[in-house]
Amino acid sequence: MDLEKIAKRKAGWANFAVAMAGGLGAVAANANANRTYTTVGRSRFGSYYSQTTVRDNTAAAVGTAASIGGAAYTMSRINHNLEQTLGSVQNEVIQTTTVDPRTNYGGMLVLDKFKVAKNSPGRLELVIRRNAGDEEGYRVAFDLKR
Structure with a gap:
């Protein structure tokens, strides 16, 4: 098999894996943005129970940006390494x-x-x-x- 094809195939699969991991990280950041607070108490009139869910969009945005940014940086490094490998194959083989x-x-x-x-x-x-x-x-x- 041609060395260029092998290098491109490996880089393609690595980019796919990094993109999937970045997407899953963004999903996890959005899922983690919801906070639920529960309060249970007693008073002279009886006991009470309260549950409040708060969504923090800032946390979701920061987590998503970090996940996508990390994936984008990793993919750019993979592509840079691919270009170096292809240059090496063309110049040194x-x-x-x-x-x-x-x-x-x-x-x-x-x-x-x-x-x-x-x-x-x-x-x-x-x-x-x-x-x-x-x-x-x-x-x-x-x-x-x-």
Whole structure:
């Protein structure tokens, strides 16, 4: 799978989760804005019971703003990290057209996952060729550790 698609998919799911959490936080802030006060007392005329519910819209507004603002900031950080990742992928991943035999190149090489047999040697050698006729190619060796 393409590295850009993977990064975009992960960022999309992270943004979705943050948006859901921000929305739930706003709902919780609105639900918490209602306060109920109960009074029970006795007088010489008998006992009395009073219950009063007060809605504090300021608390609801502050809680909602904090929840939505936090979610928006987190989503902007996710998108910023996505842009950095995409820039890194475009600038540092070795492409088949950028490797010249017998020259140096700095960057990052990304391979798909592969399985190595348990009894295989402890060294993996990767040969990168510009084309099928390139016999020497560019050799990179890795020591396999378990």
